[in-house]
Amino acid sequence: YSETLLSWLDHENAAVAWGGHLASITSLEEDNFINGIQGFENPSWIGAERAGSGTYFWTDNSSFDYTNWDDNEPDASGLCVLRDQDIGWLDFNCNFVAYGVYKQPYDEPTKMPSKLPSDAPAKSPSKNPSKHPSFALTSLYFGDSECTLNPTPMTWDQHESSAIEWGGHLASVTSVEENNWIASLLQSDEVWLGAEKGGGSGVFRWLDLSNWDYDDYTSGEPDGDGGCLVKESAGTWADAPCTNLYYGIYKQPYHEPTKLPSDSPSDVPTTIPSMNPSRQPAFTLTSVYFGASEYTLNPTPLTMVQHQAAAIAWGGTMISVTSAEEDAFIATLTNSDNVWLGAEKGGGSGGF
Known part of the structure; x- marks a missing residue:
């Protein structure tokens, strides 16, 4: 179970790198089992998406025989499936960032014979793609x-x-x-x-x-x-x-690097980070603190998607603002500049 806030596709990529996929759910028993993993307040991506024909399928090719859709779902508001423990499954905008439930077959390790042929490898190849050279x-x-x-x-x-x-x-x-x-x-x-x-x-x-x-x-x-x-x-x-x-x-x-204006402050990066989080360059930002949270202000002008990718690479996500005090604290950091917050309209509802 990944508590990193990512889009459906980014979670699926991470699941494949781990050796599996976003989870298929093929029975009521498995659905209930996932209740013990996923918190009630943590909607999470699962491994279903809609094909061009309008039918749904699991990315691990499991049969799509069991469903637990919320009332009036799927409503064609998105191509990917989000699991909400309170209400069931929703089709949702694949770019929405949420937690993810991953799954892979479990194969109990098998001991190799004590005597191997001289030309046999000493170890079986890793099944984890993240360990490919x-x-x-x-x-x-x-x-x-x-x-x-x-x-x-x-x-x-x-x-x-x-x-x-x-x-x-x-x-x-x-x-x-x-x-x-x-x-x-x-x-x-x-x-x-x-x-x-x-x-x-x-x-x-x-x-x-x-x-x-x-x-x-x-x-x-x-x-x-x-x-x-x-x-x-x-x-x-x-x-x-x-x-x-x-x-x-x-x-x-392919995203060609875009140079910032030549009069940019000397401490601002000269290129926009790659939109691919796995290729984000390391960056050094100053941490500030409010309550139990750590913040940082990235002064590079980017799109929201690019800032979200950079925030995930930093270890967090674009910020939520949950009180007037927190809002006032953020205002002290921004010097009258426009700044992205971590909210977007989701699911076709028009609501943030």
Whole structure:
């Protein structure tokens, strides 16, 4: 259970790095079990999202047979599912920051034979993607995306874990131009793409939540022989068993660093931090205290999303203001400057 306030996608990435996914909930017993983990006042993301067809699925591909929706839910106000212990499940804006419940299969460690062949590894490889070795890959650019081709034959899950370590996902392909560009990088090689079938529905969806508006299937595909999407040597797409070993094409948004005005104070960073929290540069800010809380003021002009990412990298979140005294304290720090607070409109209700 993660008490870090993150968006649904950031929690899912963290869960995959941990070795699992945001939690699927497949029975009343499991739902009640999670009650013992999640506090009553802590709405938390779980591992369900809505596919383009309007159906919901679990990111770990569990069957979506059990639900615990609140009254009048889902109401199409968001693509991701938030679990509120008081009222049940809600579909919600995926960018809302909340806690997260993670889940992975538990495999009891198996002892290796006392005598190993001389060419056998002394230890089994770690199943935790966060322990994969770092790797150096060449960045390529298409439109507003940064891509890289990993020519190591691996399973779909292994490539997705490496893509998250790199800062993105296996690539979504949303236009014929992008599809042709990826084909130009390959030499009749098969490469994993960033789509999988969700929730037993048989419907593919992009991991980065891109709209499924374009496809390029081989004739007769998908034919149901696998849960993951591969770009075949002929250049068209097919479903394939996720354990097959292919190359991987990775993708993440590209944000060119933006310089601040040349007359910025000398103690202000000269570039805007990356929006990817895993790539946030370390920054030094002065801590101040009010009551039982630690605060810091970041004087860099950023969007709210960028400040929220920086706040999470610092170890907190954008601030809540819960009293007139706290509001007055914050006013003493800001010197008549506009400053973001940690509230946003959620769930399509228009309320903060």
